[in-house]
Amino acid sequence: MGRNCVDHILFGAAYYDEYLTMKGIDRIDEDMRMMKDAGLNVIRIAESTWSTCEPQPGVFDFSHVDRALDAAHKAGISVIVGTPTYAVPSWLVKMHPDVLAVTPNGQGKYGARQIMDIVNPAYRFYGERVIRRLIAHVADHPAVIGYQVDNETKYYDSVSNDMQRLFVKYLREKFHGDLDALNAHFGLDYWSNRIDSWEDFPDVTATINESLGGEFDRFRRDQVRQFLQWQTDIVREYAHDDQFVTHNFDFEWRGYSYGVQPSVDHFKAATAVDITGVDIYHPTEDELTGKEIAFGGDVARSTKDGNNYLVLETEAQGQHGWLPFPGQLRLQAYSHLASGADMVEYWHWHSIHNSFETYWKGLLSHDLEPNPTYREAGVFGREIARPEVGERLVHLRKRNKVAIMVSNESLTALDWFLIEAGFPFGGTLKYNDVVRNVYDALFELNVECDFIPSDASAERLGKYEMIVAPALYCAPQETTDRLREFVSNGGHLVATMRSFVADDEVTVWHDRAPHNLTDVFGMTYNQFTRPKNVPVEFSGPLAGMQPVEAKSMIELLDAADDTEVLASYGHYAWKGYAAITRHAFGKGDAEWIATLLDVDAIREVLREAVDHAGVAGVGERLAGTLTVRQGVNARGETVTYLLNYSAEPVVAASPVAGEVVVAPEVIGRSGELDAAANAGVALKAGSLVAEGGELEIGPWNLAVIVG
Numbered sequence: 001m002g003r004n005c006v007d008h009i010l011f012g013a014a015y016y017d018e019y020l021t022m023k024g025i026d027r028i029d030e031d032m033r034m035m036k037d038a039g040l041n042v043i044r045i046a047e048s049t050w051s052t053c054e055p056q057p058g059v060f061d062f063s064h065v066d067r068a069l070d071a072a073h074k075a076g077i078s079v080i081v082g083t084p085t086y087a088v089p090s091w092l093v094k095m096h097p098d099v100l101a102v103t104p105n106g107q108g109k110y111g112a113r114q115i116m117d118i119v120n121p122a123y124r125f126y127g128e129r130v131i132r133r134l135i136a137h138v139a140d141h142p143a144v145i146g147y148q149v150d151n152e153t154k155y156y157d158s159v160s161n162d163m164q165r166l167f168v169k170y171l172r173e174k175f176h177g178d179l180d181a182l183n184a185h186f187g188l189d190y191w192s193n194r195i196d197s198w199e200d201f202p203d204v205t206a207t208i209n210e211s212l213g214g215e216f217d218r219f220r221r222d223q224v225r226q227f228l229q230w231q232t233d234i235v236r237e238y239a240h241d242d243q244f245v246t247h248n249f250d251f252e253w254r255g256y257s258y259g260v261q262p263s264v265d266h267f268k269a270a271t272a273v274d275i276t277g278v279d280i281y282h283p284t285e286d287e288l289t290g291k292e293i294a295f296g297g298d299v300a301r302s303t304k305d306g307n308n309y310l311v312l313e314t315e316a317q318g319q320h321g322w323l324p325f326p327g328q329l330r331l332q333a334y335s336h337l338a339s340g341a342d343m344v345e346y347w348h349w350h351s352i353h354n355s356f357e358t359y360w361k362g363l364l365s366h367d368l369e370p371n372p373t374y375r376e377a378g379v380f381g382r383e384i385a386r387p388e389v390g391e392r393l394v395h396l397r398k399r400n401k402v403a404i405m406v407s408n409e410s411l412t413a414l415d416w417f418l419i420e421a422g423f424p425f426g427g428t429l430k431y432n433d434v435v436r437n438v439y440d441a442l443f444e445l446n447v448e449c450d451f452i453p454s455d456a457s458a459e460r461l462g463k464y465e466m467i468v469a470p471a472l473y474c475a476p477q478e479t480t481d482r483l484r485e486f487v488s489n490g491g492h493l494v495a496t497m498r499s500f501v502a503d504d505e506v507t508v509w510h511d512r513a514p515h516n517l518t519d520v521f522g523m524t525y526n527q528f529t530r531p532k533n534v535p536v537e538f539s540g541p542l543a544g545m546q547p548v549e550a551k552s553m554i555e556l557l558d559a560a561d562d563t564e565v566l567a568s569y570g571h572y573a574w575k576g577y578a579a580i581t582r583h584a585f586g587k588g589d590a591e592w593i594a595t596l597l598d599v600d601a602i603r604e605v606l607r608e609a610v611d612h613a614g615v616a617g618v619g620e621r622l623a624g625t626l627t628v629r630q631g632v633n634a635r636g637e638t639v640t641y642l643l644n645y646s647a648e649p650v651v652a653a654s655p656v657a658g659e660v661v662v663a664p665e666v667i668g669r670s671g672e673l674d675a676a677a678n679a680g681v682a683l684k685a686g687s688l689v690a691e692g693g694e695l696e697i698g699p700w701n702l703a704v705i706v707g
Contacts, residue, residue, distance in 0.1 A: 001078075001145040003244050003274050005308060009390050010078070010343035011333075011381050012042035013363055014313065018052045018064045019352060027368065028067055031349065032075035038363075038374060039381020043072055044312065044345060046134065047082025047151045048113075051089035054130050062137050073143035080246075080312075081138050083231055085127045086151040087113040096122035101158040104205050112356075114152070117160045118227045131234050139238040146244035148312060149231035149272075152279060153247065154263035155220035159205045167219050168201050185505065186211040210416040211506040214474075217412045221265045228272035246277035248312035249300065252432050256281050257292050259432025260299070262415070265408045267453040270303035279313035279347070280336070284322045288700070290335050290627050290645045291443050295436070297339025301398065302451040305460070308395055310343035311336050317351075317361035317373050326667045327700035329376040330383075331643065334662065334702050338629035338641035340396050346377070375671030383662065389685075392661055392706050396631035396639055400448045401465040401615040404439060407454040409474035409504045419471070419498055419596075420530050420552050429552045429596065434471040434496060437596065441603040442468075446619030446628045447610050454504070458482045466492040466613045468606075472499040474506060480516040487520050488586030492613035494606070495521070496593045497528075497555050514592075521590045522563030522583025528555040535570035536579050536595060541608050542566050548601045550579065555594035557581055566591075566605075580605065582612075618655040625650050626697065633706070640705045644697045657691040658707025660684065664697050 001007055013035070017028055035043070045068045046053065054060050065081070072079050092099055093110045100108035101117040108115045116123050138144050155163075175182045179195055186209055188194045193209055195201055207213045232245045239245065249266050252259040257280050260266075270276045278300035282292035300309040314336065317323050324332070333344045348362040363374045384390040411431040419434075420427030442449055452460060452467070454475060461467065461482055469475075469483070472495065480500060487493050500514035509515035512524045531550040538545040547570060557578040559565050567580035582591040591609055593602075607623075610616050618640070619628025627643040640656045663685040666677035683695060683703055697703055 001242050001244065003241060005275065005395070006145075006244070006310070006342050009337070009384050009394050010042045010310070010345065011384060012040045012044070012077070013316070013346040014348040015043040015045055015068060016048065016348065017068050018049050020350065021064065023353060028071045032071050032077060034370070034374070035077060035349070036075050038378035039383075039385050040077065040377070041385075042078045042080060042145070042343070042345065043068065043349070044080040044082055044148060046084050047148055048084065048087055050084035050087060050130060053084055053134060054089065056091060057095070057126070060133050062134065065134070065138060069138065069141045069143050073141070077143070078145045079141075079143040080146045080148055081134070081144055082148040083131045083134065083150055083235065085131065085231070086153065088116050088123070092123075092126055096120075098160070099123040101156045102160040103157040104159060114154070114156055116156070117158045117162060118153070118155060119158070119162050119166055119223055120160070121162070124230075128234060131231060132238075135235050135238040139240060139243070144243060146246060147235050147239060148277065149228055149235060149245060149247050151248060152250040153224050153228060154261070155224055157263075158220065159203070163220065163223070164204060166223070167204070167216055168198065170219055171215070172198060185507070186215070187507070188212065210413060213416065214409060214412045214506045218409060221263065221408060222268065224264050225269040225272055228269055232272050244274045246275045246310055246312065247273045248277040248279045250279045251296060251299075256283055257296050259435055260406050260408065260411055262408070262411055265453075266299060266303050275310055276300050276303045276307070277310040277312040280311060281313075281315050281318065284315070284318070284324050284328055284332070286647070288328055288332070288645055290643060291440055293332065293335045294339055294443055294629070295439055297336060297341055298449060299451050301340040306398055306450070308340050308342040310345070311341045312343070312345050313347040314344065316346040316348075316363040316377065317365070319360055324373060324376070325700055326372065326376070326669060326671070327698075329373060330380045330665070330667065331645070331700050331702055333380045334641065334704065335643060337393050337396065338643065340398060340631065342394055372669065372671030376667055379665065379667060379671070379673060389661055392633055392635065392637065393639065393704065395634040398448065398450065398631045400450045402442065402447055402449040402610075403452045403464045403467050404435065404449050405452050405454055405456070405467055405469045405472055406435060407472055407474055407504075409454070409506070410472055413473050413502065413506045414471060414498065417473070427552075431471050431473075434498075434596065437599070437602055438468055438470045438496065438606070440599065441606045443627070444603055444623060445607055445610060446617055446623045447606075447615065448617060448629060454479050456482070458485055461486045461491070462489070464491065466494065466610070466615045469493070469495040469499050471496055473501045474504045475500045475502075475515070476504045477516065484517060484520055487588040487590050490587035492588055492609070492615070493520070493590040494593065494609055495590070497553050497595055517590070520583070520585045521581065521592050522560040522585070523557045523578060523581045523592060525555045525557050525594070528553060531595065533571070534574060536567050536597065536601070537570040538567045540564055540566050541612070542580070542605065545601065545604055548598055551596040551598065553595060554579065557592065557594050622652055622655060625652055628655060637706045640707070642695065642697060642703045642705070644699065644701050647699045649696060649698045651694060651696045654689045654691060654693045654695050654705065656705055656707050657689060658705040660687045660689060660703055661706045662702065662704035663687075664701040664703055666698060
């Protein structure tokens with residue numbers, strides 16, 4: 001293993017010996033045997049168990065950690081040790097009630113995880129002590145390959161006195177003690193919000209000023225980065241040079257992993273760890289599309305500018321309604337690898353017999369016996385353990401031509417200035433809805449993309465041929481300057497409504513919209529409204545599309561004479577205003593989509609934009625039938641994943657030539673390979689296919705071709 005990468009595909013599960021022995025069940029050696037049989041080669045331990053590791057202040061008991069380390073090492077299974085700081089013990093809250101975060105809803109109560117104030121001095125003191133004792137205890141154990149600092153860390157909406165005092169100190173430093181500058185910058189004269197003495201700085205919990213509120217959120221997001229860096233620095237004092245430090249970032253949660261995380265800037269926080277880790281949960285059964293797997297993976301990979309990442313948590317059986325159909329668990333695991341993951345790890349090994357997550361089921365059910373999900377995990381685990389498979393799929397690198405620009409500042413601002421309403425009430429459309437509207441369309445078109453932050457350098461932007469900016473409400477001058485240069489140098493820029501409206505401190509620009517880019521886009525607007533019965537009528541290269549209803553917001557675009565109008569509004573009051581435009585600027589061009597389109601319409605609009613930009617991938621012809629994901633392995637070979645997220649078999653022409661490294665496999669109801677059914681599958685591992693050759697990929701199945 002290495003500090004910045006792993007040396008083979010890791011496949012495993014979170015493991016909690018504590019939870020079983022609490023029931024008088026000692027089966028650790030049996031668990032390791034079952035893991036080994038299924039091809040699992042790594043477990044994660046300890047991240048949830050502070051109260052077990054330190055049952056009373058200064059009294060440490062690492063016996064469960066030792067049992068897991070020794071049993072895993074004996075079985076040839078590696079271990080990632082988590083720092084146990086995301087769930088505080090009851091004795092700490094009794095001693096220091098202020099370790100619980102104060103939120104806008106008041107003082108927190110003990111019970112749930114992730115309820116602490118991450119800047120609280122007492123929490124930091126005891127957290128550091130348990131980290132030091134644990135990591136010093138395990139660092140020399142031969143099973144340990146790395147560490148996970150904390151778990152899905154966020155700022156937990158803390159508005160505590162500690163958090164707000166630190167925020168005021170931050171503002172005093174940022175504005176060099178000049179309150180007049182702060183008042184002017186944030187527009188605090190409105191509604192008598194002006195602050196004329198630092199001693200009078202108000203509680204910001206109920207601020208009506210989104211510039212101040214957004215700055216507070218940005219400050220709190222940076223506390224997450226600092227918190228993770230603080231933990232990493234402690235761990236590094238004990239860790240060996242060949243042991244990595246990671247963290248499992250998560251996403252906006254809508255019952256599953258959905259969008260950009262509001263409480264963490266993944267790009268900035270990832271600087272605190274050696275390898276980015278991620279937790280990805282998603283619908284399955286008939287709702288399995290692969291989109292959430294790809295979205296989470298593309299974000300995680302992009303935080304380190306294309307480096308491989310670790311999936312530290314994903315579902316096995318998961319919650320009700322997520323029990324995978326035969327073949328889906330294998331398909332899901334390969335889907336993670338197709339985005340550049342070097343690890344797939346389930347939460348968790350055995351289902352919990354008590355408490356909150358009793359029915360977030362692991363690989364094993366409550367009876368702890370083999371089941372179809374466990375057996376299917378073994379199909380994948382044994383498959384990637386073969387050198388001819390694992391060694392050709394590890395370290396997949398992407399060379400994507402398209403990037404989506406995202407911004408936590410825009411997300412926060414549009415939570416306040418809702419797109420339909422302009423207020424924190426009266427609308428439902430959120431920033432992540434617009435991001436996913438665009439991302440999902442590109443996914444369906446088999447156009448792979450990276451993510452880039454809004455402060456990405458001109459050099460990083462220059463790596464791409466097409467950049468999409470969905471609802472980039474907050475964009476500082478530097479961002480618009482770099483995008484101007486990107487287009488001038490030959491790039492293709494696509495932006496949607498509510499982009500380039502304000503700077504990154506949520507001050508609305510006071511020049512013509514879009515700020516600093518009217519000549520780039522060849523249009524401007526100064527009015528917008530919520531549409532009612534407003535059709536979008538397409539023209540030019542989109543003329544073959546049927547009209548659709550505008551959704552949520554329309555900006556009324558005045559196009560310049562040399563600007564191509566791709567769509568207009570077909571409403572008697574808004575006729576003459578453009579809805580979609582494209583304009584040549586320098587060596588490139590810029591396209592603006594001034595309303596929200598339904599899923600079919602945005603897919604077709606982006607299909608034309610992708611074709612116009614010349615960035616369509618090898619999977620363009622298969623869009624709508626198979627998902628195609630591609631990259632280059634460590635040997636320099638092109639690896640192409642063909643993924644069938646449907647209940648019907650697909651017959652298609654291969655977009656590439658090469659060797660079949662992973663073939664479609666029929667998995668029966670038991671979770672094992674169905675030998676009789678597989679005898680009739682034409683595509684076999686090791687066979688060669690020609691470009692254009694016929695492939696048949698069964699329901700919830702896949703093939704991987706290396707050329």
